[in-house]
Structures are given as structure tokens and as C-alpha cells.
Amino acid sequence: xxxxxxxxxxxxxxxxxxxxxxxxxxxxxxxxxxxxxxxxxxxxxxxxxxxxxxxxxxxxxxxxxxxxxxxxxxxxxxxxxxxxxxxxxxxxxxxxxxxxxxxxxxxxxxxxxxxxxxxxxxxxxxxxxxxxxxxxxxxxxxxxxxxxxxxxxxxxxxxxxxxxxxxxxxxxxxxxxxxxxxxxxxxxxxxxxxxxxxxxxxxxxxxxxx
Numbered sequence: 001x002x003x004x005x006x007x008x009x010x011x012x013x014x015x016x017x018x019x020x021x022x023x024x025x026x027x028x029x030x031x032x033x034x035x036x037x038x039x040x041x042x043x044x045x046x047x048x049x050x051x052x053x054x055x056x057x058x059x060x061x062x063x064x065x066x067x068x069x070x071x072x073x074x075x076x077x078x079x080x081x082x083x084x085x086x087x088x089x090x091x092x093x094x095x096x097x098x099x100x101x102x103x104x105x106x107x108x109x110x111x112x113x114x115x116x117x118x119x120x121x122x123x124x125x126x127x128x129x130x131x132x133x134x135x136x137x138x139x140x141x142x143x144x145x146x147x148x149x150x151x152x153x154x155x156x157x158x159x160x161x162x163x164x165x166x167x168x169x170x171x172x173x174x175x176x177x178x179x180x181x182x183x184x185x186x187x188x189x190x191x192x193x194x195x196x197x198x199x200x201x202x203x204x205x206x207x208x209x210x
Contacts, residue, residue: 013037017046028053052135059094059139059188060107061125062117062146063172063196065207069148070175070196072189073114074166075157085185090168090178092141092189103140111144114156115167121145123203125195130187141192145207172196 157163
């Protein structure tokens with residue numbers, strides 16, 4: 001059953017002034033100035049927000065339905081340095097779309113670069129805004145039907161991007177336990193594993209019949 005959107009507002013309820021680029025490095029930062037409709041009626045005062053423009057990204061969770069295993073990668077994330085946990089995170093394979101809208105192709109490219117695997121069958125899970133109060137980035141999540149039985153693993157990544165990536169194959173139950181314990185705490189991986197938990201029986205049935 002599909003229900004209608006709850007919000008009474010849309011893009012037409014925003015008066016946007018010219019966007020100003022205030023930082024133009026590897027990432028971009030733009031200043032947005034705008035008025036918007038108010039729930040009580042009328043419109044807001046001018047609102048100013050600085051927004052990170054980093055493009056969209058793709059994440060993929062390889063899953064073997066025969067062995068009930070997933071593949072995750074481990075790499076350092078300097079943004080996690082302030083966390084009490086290790087900044088070497090367990091994650092889905094992921095990468096920037098670099099302007100491409102062929103997100104399946106991006107998923108396949110990143111899987112080969114970061115884990116040495118070739119993906120064929122992809123199931124679109126969902127997309128989400130990573131942090132819409134501060135960035136325009138949207139992440140596209142995929143589940144990949146993968147044969148992990150003979151996978152050797154290893155260390156991967158591109159030298160020209162200073163990547164140092166180690167792969168981990170683990171049972172679905174182990175991955176969910178690491179999620180429950182808080183060891184897995186980055187959004188794309190949390191959402192991907194939770195999506196798999198919600199849809200696992202349907203996925204197994206669909207793949208069995210395909």
C-alpha cells in the first residue's frame with residue numbers, strides 16, 4: 001500500500017536568491033539565501049545556510065545467499081577521529097558518482113577497485129539524503145548477489161587516491177551482531193544491513209526463482 005506525501009509544501013514554496021560559491025576546493029561550499037513558507041502562514045525572514053556540495057555517492061553490499069555471508073571493507077576515515085571508537089571503520093563498498101547517473105556502473109567500478117570482485121546482479125535498495133541540513137549529497141544503496149565461497153580477500157584500493165582497504169567476509173549473523181554492538185556505525189552500512197534484515201526472505205525467494 002502506498003500513501004501520499006505528508007508535507008503540504010514543495011519547491012514552489014521557497015524563494016531562492018542567487019547561490020554564492022564561498023569555497024572551491026576538492027569539495028565545494030555554497031551559501032544559500034532564501035525565504036520559505038511557514039506552517040502558520042506567511043513566509044520566513046531571509047534564511048542563510050552554507051551547504052557542502054560534494055556530489056552524490058553509491059554504496060553496495062555484496063551478499064552470498066548460498067553461504068549467508070556479506071562482504072564489508074575496512075579503511076581509515078579521518079572524520080571518525082573524534083569518535084571514541086577506532087577510526088578504521090567497517091563499511092559497505094562505496095564511492096563518489098563523479099557526476100554519473102549510472103549508479104549501477106559506479107557500484108561495479110567501486111566493487112572491483114575496493115574488493116577485487118565483479119558484480120553482475122544488483123538489487124536497488126533505496127536512496128537517502130545523507131545530511132540535508134548541511135549537504136546536497138544523496139546516497140544510492142545496492143545489494144549485490146555475489147559468490148563469496150571461494151573469495152580470498154586481501155588489501156585493495158587505488159594508490160592515486162591513497163586508499164588502503166582490507167576486505168572482510170563474515171556471516172550475516174556476525175554482521176548483524178557487530179551492528180547491534182555499535183561497531184558498525186556509519187549510515188550507509190547501518191541502513192544497508194537493516195534493509196537486508198527487513199527484506200531478506202523476499203530476496204532469498206526472488207533469487208531462488210531467478
